[in-house]
Amino acid sequence: xxxxxxxxxxxxxxxxxxxxxxxxxxxxxxxxxxxxxxxxxxxxxxxxxxxxxxxxxxxxxxxxxxxxxxxxxxxxxxxxxxxxxxxxxx
Numbered sequence: 276x277x278x279x280x281x282x283x284x285x286x287x288x289x290x291x292x293x294x295x296x297x298x299x300x301x302x303x304x305x306x307x308x309x310x311x312x313x314x315x316x317x318x319x320x321x322x323x324x325x326x327x328x329x330x331x332x333x334x335x336x337x338x339x340x341x342x343x344x345x346x347x348x349x350x351x352x353x354x355x356x357x358x359x360x361x362x363x364x365x
Contacts, residue, residue, distance in 0.1 A: 283356050291352070294329035295322050307352045315351070323349055330355075335364030 288302035291311075295318070309315035312323070326349070327338045336359065338345050348358040 281356060283360060284352060287352055287355050287359065290329055290333060291316075291326060294325055305352060307356075309351060311349060311351055311355075330359065333365065334359050334362075336362055 284307055285302050288305045288307075291297070291305065292300050292302065305316060312318045318326070327345075330336050331338060338348075348354050
């Protein structure tokens with residue numbers, strides 16, 4: 276039996292697609308545990324800034340752009356979901 280899916284996973288995948296204007300990408304195309312940067316989805320530093328702003332607006336998160344901890348949170352959708360779950364204010 277498959278465990279119930281976390282609705283936040285699809286919500287964050289959709290936020291990534293919408294905030295970065297990723298045409299022809301669906302939430303199903305983004306692997307939850309795949310890297311978001313370089314390999315995997317192939318995002319870059321500009322994408323990280325745009326995604327960070329979207330996460331701040333949507334979930335009321337406080338992010339430090341230069342923090343190694345923030346880079347760890349942005350490693351994959353799974354790490355973003357864990358971060359948002361633990362820190363969201365909205």
